[in-house]
Amino acid sequence: MLPIPASRPNAYTGSPLDRVSHLRDDEAFVTAALARPDALVVPVWRAKSLLRGVESGAPEAVLLTRGAAEAVLMAGGPWAMLGLREDGTPVFAVDASAAEDPLPLLPDGFGTFHDLRTVAGLLPPGEASMLAHARGLMHWRVRHRFCGVCGSACAPRSAGNAARCTACGTDHFPRTDPAVIMLVVRHAPGGDRCLLGHNARFPNVTMYSTLAGFVEPGESLEEAVRREVREETGVLVGDVTYHSSQPWPFPSSIMLGFHGEALSEEIVVDPGELRDARWFTRDEIRNHASAGFSLPRVDSIARRLIEDWLENAA
Numbered sequence: 001m002l003p004i005p006a007s008r009p010n011a012y013t014g015s016p017l018d019r020v021s022h023l024r025d026d027e028a029f030v031t032a033a034l035a036r037p038d039a040l041v042v043p044v045w046r047a048k049s050l051l052r053g054v055e056s057g058a059p060e061a062v063l064l065t066r067g068a069a070e071a072v073l074m075a076g077g078p079w080a081m082l083g084l085r086e087d088g089t090p091v092f093a094v095d096a097s098a099a100e101d102p103l104p105l106l107p108d109g110f111g112t113f114h115d116l117r118t119v120a121g122l123l124p125p126g127e128a129s130m131l132a133h134a135r136g137l138m139h140w141r142v143r144h145r146f147c148g149v150c151g152s153a154c155a156p157r158s159a160g161n162a163a164r165c166t167a168c169g170t171d172h173f174p175r176t177d178p179a180v181i182m183l184v185v186r187h188a189p190g191g192d193r194c195l196l197g198h199n200a201r202f203p204n205v206t207m208y209s210t211l212a213g214f215v216e217p218g219e220s221l222e223e224a225v226r227r228e229v230r231e232e233t234g235v236l237v238g239d240v241t242y243h244s245s246q247p248w249p250f251p252s253s254i255m256l257g258f259h260g261e262a263l264s265e266e267i268v269v270d271p272g273e274l275r276d277a278r279w280f281t282r283d284e285i286r287n288h289a290s291a292g293f294s295l296p297r298v299d300s301i302a303r304r305l306i307e308d309w310l311e312n313a314a
Contacts, residue, residue, distance in 0.1 A: 001185070001238075001239040001240075001241055001259065001260075001261040002241070003241040003242070003243070003259070004241070004243060004259050004308050004309055004312045005243075005308070005312075006243055006244040006304065006308060007304070007307070007308050007311065008304075009125060010244055010245070010246040010257075010301050010304055011120050011121060011125070011128055011246065011299035011300070012120065012128050012129050012132040012246060012247045012248070012249070012299075013125065013129060013246065013247065014125035014126055014129055015083075015126065015129035015130060015133060016085060016086060016126040016129070016130070017082055017083030017084060017085060017091060017130065017133070018083050018084045018085075018086075019082070019083040020081075020083050020084055021158075021161075024081060024158040024159040024161055024162075025157070025158055025159075030081060030159045033081065033090035033092075034066075034081075034090070034092060035066075036066060036089075036090060037065070037066050037067060038065070038066070038089055039065070039066040039089065039090045039091070039092060040063040040064065040065065040066075040085075040089060040090070040091045040092070041063065041064045041065075041066065041068075041069035041072065041073070041091075041092050041093070041094055042061070042063055042064075042082065042091065042092070042093045042094070042130060042131065042134040043062075043064060043069065043072050043093075043094055043095075043096050043102070043106075043113075044093060044094070044095050044096065044097070044134050044135055044138040045095070045096045045097055045099070045102040045113045046097045046113075047115075047135060047138075047139060047251070048113035048114055048115055048116070049061065049113065049114060049115075049116045049131040049134070049135060050062040050064075050106075050110070050111050050112070050113055051111050051112065051113070051114045051119060052110070052111035052112070054112070054114055054118075054119055057122070058122070059114075059119040059122050059123055060123065060124075060127065061123065061127040061128075061130065061131055062110055062111040063091070063130075064106070064110065068106070068107050068110065069094065071104075071105040071106070072094055072096050072102070072105045072106065073094055075096055075098060075099060075105060076098070077094055077095040077096050077097060077098055078094070078095045078138060078141035078142060078156070078160065079092055079093060079094040079095070079141075079160055080092065080093050080137050080138070080141060080156070080159060080160025080161055081159035081160060081161070082130065082133055082134060082137070091130065093133070093134035093137055093138055093160075094138075095138040095141060095142055097138075097142060116128070116131050116132060116135060117250060117297070117299065120132075120299040121297065121298040121299040128299075129247075132247055132249050133247075133249070135249050135250075136174070136176075136247070136249025136251065136252055137160070137161070137174060139249065139251045139252060140174040140175065140252065141156070141160060141163075144163060144172060144174075147165035147167065147168060147170055147172070148170075148172070149165065149168055149170045150165060150167050150168045150170075152165050152166055152167035152168065153165075153166050153167075154166065154172060157171075161173075161174070162174075174252070175252055176252055176253065176254050177214055177252055177253045177254070178214070178215040178221075178253070178254055178256060179212055179213060179214045179215065179248070179253045179254070179255055179256065180212065180213060180214075180215060180221055180224045180225050180228060180255075180256050180257075180258060181210055181211070181212035181255050181256065181257050181258070181301055181302060181305070182210060182211055182212070182225045182228070182229065182237075182240070182257070182258040182259065182260045182305070183195075183210045183258075183259050183260070183302075183305040183306060183309055184210075184211065184229055184235060184237055184259075184260045184261075184262050185259060185260070185261060185262060185309065186261075186262040186265055186279060187261065187262075191281055191282070192281075192282070192313075193279040193280060193281050194279070194280055194285070194306070194309060195211070195229075195233065195235060195262065195267075195277060195278075195279055195280075196208035196209060196210060196277065196278060196280055196306075197209065197210075197211055197232065197233065197269075197273075197274040197276065197277040197278075198274060198275045198276045198277070198293075199273070199274055199275065200274075200275045204294055206292065206293050206294045207293070207294045207295065207296060208276075208278070208280070208288075208293050208294070208295070209295070209296040209300075209302045210296070210302040210305055210306065211228055211229055211232055211233070211277075212228070212255070212302070213227075213228035213231075213232075214253075215256075221240075221242075221256055221258070222240040222258075225237060225240045225258050225260050226240065226260070229260065231270060231273070232269070232270050232273045232274055232277070233267050233268065233269060233270070233274070233277045234264075234266060234267060234268030234269075234270075235262050235263075235264055235265070235266075235267060236262070236263040236264040237260040237261065237262060237263065238260075238261045238262075238263045239260070239261040240258050240259075240260045240261075241258060241259050241260075242256075242257070242258055243257040243258055243259055243301075243304075243305055243308065244257050244301065244304065245257060245301075246300075246301040246304075248301075255301045257301045257304070257305050258305075259305065259309065265279070267279075282309075282310055282313060285306060285310060286310065
């Protein structure tokens with residue numbers, strides 16, 4: 001199976017920040033950066049991002065200046081350094097989830113908090129990437145306050161990008177769970193068809209999407225693709241080709257996208273995973289609305305895998 005190239009970058013990629021990992025342990029540098037009046041702060045409240053223009057259909061990220069973010073920072077929630085912009089401006093993330101209502105902590109008219117996934121496809125790539133970075137890192141900071149080895153409290157280090165147990169000294173780092181996501185294609189004389197499934201957990205009751213699943217310990221990515229497809233649909237997969245990846249901090253995954261070549265056609269759905277699975281032609285995918293089903297959201301790698309297959313009919 002020939003690789004199908006990615007037509008453009010995926011959502012949540014293309015960060016404009018230099019993460020300056022080599023400077024995170026320089027306390028003098030971090031302290032000075034946080035004190036700079038031109039420092040920018042990305043607030044996160046209960047996994048939501050600060051945005052404006054959502055109601056008008058033209059959303060944009062709200063990054064607070066150091067002065068505007070004073071009340072948020074003084075609220076005492078976790079914070080972390082995200083990196084430096086190209087002009088050297090430092091950017092930090094801070095979590096305000098302890099506040100029942102975060103808006104009084106902000107200057108009037110600075111926006112409201114929204115689920116990033118509802119607008120990511122409308123945001124400039126750099127903004128979506130920064131907000132996703134902040135969301136994922138703050139989720140880890142809020143959820144990882146205690147050591148998984150001995151249960152004692154952890155203290156932040158590396159400008160909030162790591163933590164160390166205050167008792168046993170174990171270092172902890174943000175976890176990113178690898179997940180494979182794949183569009184399986186069946187080559188046939190009458191035309192190629194792709195395999196899509198409907199999961200009962202999908203918020204959209206008409207949506208059919210690519211199959212996906214987490215990589216297990218001791219498993220290669222290609223093995224994970226074949227295992228997940230066989231478990232969920234009974235379809236056997238041969239060649240597996242890489243397409244692209246996408247950060248998916250909802251809450252802490254990296255989606256690794258593939259196209260797979262089906263070696264069998266019969267579908268046996270695992271009801272614990274899927275409600276339905278079907279083979280679809282390109283024409284059916286292109287006319288999905290009239291056929292009575294919908295496709296994944298435009299900011300997802302699932303949609304990109306489908307669209308790039310559509311455009312590579314050869």
